[in-house]
Amino acid sequence: MTGAGAGSAAVRVQGLWKRFGQQVAVAGIDLELPAGKFIGLVGPNGAGKTTTLSMVTGLLRPDQGTVEVVGHDVWRDPVAVKARIGVLPEGLRLFERLSGRELLSYSGRLRGLPGAEVDRRATQLLDVLDLAGAQHKLVVDYSTGMRKKIGLATALLHNPEVLFLDEPFEGVDPVSAQTIRGVLERYTASGATVVFSSHVMELVESLCDWVAVMAAGRIRAQGTLAEVRGEAPTLQRAFLELVGAQGRDTASDLDWLGGGPR
Numbered sequence: 001m002t003g004a005g006a007g008s009a010a011v012r013v014q015g016l017w018k019r020f021g022q023q024v025a026v027a028g029i030d031l032e033l034p035a036g037k038f039i040g041l042v043g044p045n046g047a048g049k050t051t052t053l054s055m056v057t058g059l060l061r062p063d064q065g066t067v068e069v070v071g072h073d074v075w076r077d078p079v080a081v082k083a084r085i086g087v088l089p090e091g092l093r094l095f096e097r098l099s100g101r102e103l104l105s106y107s108g109r110l111r112g113l114p115g116a117e118v119d120r121r122a123t124q125l126l127d128v129l130d131l132a133g134a135q136h137k138l139v140v141d142y143s144t145g146m147r148k149k150i151g152l153a154t155a156l157l158h159n160p161e162v163l164f165l166d167e168p169f170e171g172v173d174p175v176s177a178q179t180i181r182g183v184l185e186r187y188t189a190s191g192a193t194v195v196f197s198s199h200v201m202e203l204v205e206s207l208c209d210w211v212a213v214m215a216a217g218r219i220r221a222q223g224t225l226a227e228v229r230g231e232a233p234t235l236q237r238a239f240l241e242l243v244g245a246q247g248r249d250t251a252s253d254l255d256w257l258g259g260g261p262r
């Protein structure tokens with residue numbers, strides 16, 4: 001593994017902004033994500049997680065600010081960055097008319113890997129992700145969980161230094177989630193970095209050793225799980241306090257629901 005070693009930053013974000021018309025999606029955030037960690041970017045719906053990950057991975061140009069991934073500027077040196085990262089984006093687009101095996105072969109060759117090595121890695125990834133039986137099926141016929149898994153295999157095939165995953169467990173059943181989790185744990189144990197977004201706190205708490213909390217386009221807290229949790233009993237409670245959502249009385253807003261007139 002080259003580039004960022006343990007102790008250095010895998011991702012460094014400074015003064016990052018993104019507006020869509022009047023809507024400020026990301027409001028001048030600074031982030032320093034340590035290398036070799038399992039990192040969770042958490043926040044409520046609309047917090048700006050996807051917009052942030054898109055800018056960090058070179059998919060969306062920021063209005064302002066800089067992003068460095070393993071020491072390379074994402075917008076000045078995009079090829080160097082893209083060679084070192086794997087991305088599982090939101091609303092993953094795949095080549096639907098290829099089989100899972102063909103998709104991996106194609107992706108591996110696009111990445112410049114030798115054919116024999118692509119085949120070797122593809123066989124192992126298909127096996128570990130429980131997709132060996134479906135490898136000759138067209139991707140269009142894959143279920144949601146299978147799509148996430150083949151997307152993950154594609155993102156891992158070139159052995160990236162940093163892996164970015166936008167809601168990797170959404171729509172995934174517990175068995176597939178466990179499989180994905182096992183692969184990610186093995187990957188970070190080798191010194192690589194995983195950055196994933198989620199709004200499922202229990203998941204983040206059980207997987208991550210480092211967390212950044214985002215709300216309304218700003219970073220509300222970042223640090224180790226223990227630092228962000230602070231005195232709160234769970235990350236969920238700390239999160240609700242950080243995003244200012246605790247104590248909202250939904251019951252009185254919905255007094256007609258259930259027992260009232262129909």
Ligand SMILES: Nc1ncnc2c1ncn2[C@@H]1O[C@H](COP(=O)(O)OP(=O)(O)OP(=O)(O)O)[C@@H](O)[C@H]1O
Nearest residue numbers: 020023024025043044045046047048049050051052
């Ligand atoms: N292409 C776009 N055009 C206009 N507004 C956008 C666009 N993309 C995002 N936004 C807005 O920016 C804000 C942040 O959205 P974003 O998708 O980054 O949030 P998120 O934290 O990923 O949310 P979720 O957890 O619901 O996916 C939202 O208010 C959203 O409506």
